[in-house]
Amino acid sequence: MSMNASSLTLPLSLYVHLPWCVRKCPYCDFNSHAAPAQIPQREYIDALLQDLENDLPDVRGRSLGSIFFGGGTPSLFAPEELGRLLDGVRAYIDFDPDIEISLEANPGTIEHGRFTAYRAAGVNRVSLGAQSFEPAHLQALGRIHGSGDIARSVEELLSAEIENFNLDLMYGLPGQTLAQSLADLEAALALAPAHLSHYQLTLEPGTVFYHRPPSLPDADLIWQMQLECQARLAARGYDQYEVSAYARVGRRSRHNLNYWEFGDYLGIGAGAHGKLTIFQSGKVQVIRTLRTRMPRAYLKQAPAERRCERRLVPGEDLAFEYMLNALRLMEGFEERDFEVRTGLGVAAIIPTLAAAQQRGLIEPSASEKESLRWRPTEFGRRFLNNLQQMFLPK
Structure with a gap:
């Protein structure tokens, strides 16, 4: 196939992995770890900036369309430290004028005024890990928040003038009925999120739930939950644009869309993945990158050693x-x-x-x-x- 370099100006995103949580949830297979008494925030932010500096030759002349702080629980980091990181990133690489900067947050870790400080640091989109509004299901999932914390977090978001927010919501939970799954959805919709991630609980290898499986609804009931929730979302003006993603007009997640459309992204932080498309010798090459997974080992690396593992996709x-x-x-x-x-x-x-x-x-x-x-x-x-x-x- 005949191609030229201009054909390969793909969207570029940045994923920032912040690996610490208050505690590990039994269903979670992400690279997350129970936080120490004192998270080494300054040291970790310095390491992230070193990661980015090392990656700059791969993205020279390009600009960022989105940044996503994922984890772990990024809202455990102080707004001042995330602001320092964003200032550093901006010094290295241009931002698109309408850049989307998203932060994952746990409703159980948000203090009064925190979102206002994140907004001042540059965050303009937040993803809240609600998962359920039913106390028994939140307890079964190992969540540290209650349903009241979700509503309070949304109030904090709106007072910080962050109206572009996502709620994560699960269905197919241990012992969950159809009525309960619909009640969860109605509780979420009552908070008027701009975006909803509505996905089925799955038992992933390496998790507590995988090794000690809870009793889940049968496949037919889970399918019914999905269909009825999809119908309610459509009736309330939420467009399904991906398997588990629903958005109001103009509120699709730019960052996640870039993943699904096979765009490019840098990944910085412990265990972060990245993907880069390189035009070389008349051919397209796709490179996958991976950083050291364990936070302690990651932080011990000297700047000269802070290179990610690179793999050419055959x-x-x-x-x-x-x-x-x-x-x-x-x-x-x-x-x-x-x-x-x-x-x-x-x-x-x-x-x-x-x-x-x-x-x-x-x-x-x-x-x-x-x-x-x-x-x-x-x-x-x-x-x-x-x-x-x-x-x-x-």
Whole structure:
């Protein structure tokens, strides 16, 4: 496929991993760790800035469209330290004029006035880990907050003039009924979030729940929860644009969209992942990056050693890696975008697309561009893993 460097000016994001929590939740498989008595905030922020400085040669001349503070519980860090980090990032790399800067926050760790200070530091979007409003379910999930903390956090957000906020909400919880899942959703909607992440609890390897599984609702009940909650969200003006993401008009998560559209992102912090697309010798190369996982080992690294592990994604794996992301989107993907972001010709996936279409998993749809768009059918979204696995290398 003939390409030029200008074709590869992809959106660029920055992911910042802050790995400490008050305590580890039994369902969580993220790189998070119980916080020490004193989190080494200044030392850690210095290490993050060193990470970014080392990565600059890969992104020279590009600008950031979004920054996401994830964890762990980023709201354990002082606003002053996050502000120092953002000032440092801005000194290294340009920000888009409308940059989205998101912070994950636990409703149980927010003090009065905290969001006002985060807003002053530069944060303009917050994602609150509500998960449920039912006390028994919050306790089963190991959460440190109550339903009242969620409402108080939203009040704090609005007083800080942060109206662009997301609520994380789970369904399929231990012992949960359909009525309870709908009550959780109604409680969330009453707080009028701009965005809702509504996803099924899954038992991930390496978690407490995986090794000691709780009693979960059966598959048919979970499917009913999903369908009825989707209908209520649609009726209340929330557009589903991804498997578990719903947004009011103009409030889609720019950062997460960049992941799902196979854009580029730098990852800094303990265990952070990144992805970079490089145009070299007339070919597209996709590089995955990974940093040292354990916070203590990460902080012990000298600046000269603070290089991330880099892995070139083999060409035969690119179609599958692209589809792991793009097929999560309700709108699917454009053939031209597939070509630009993988360097592969669309002919490489036409037989698989035809086979998936024959099985009712995917369908072509009209496009505003010259190339064809493909999107999962309702059946394909229900069996998304099956659809994605069809693109594995033979």
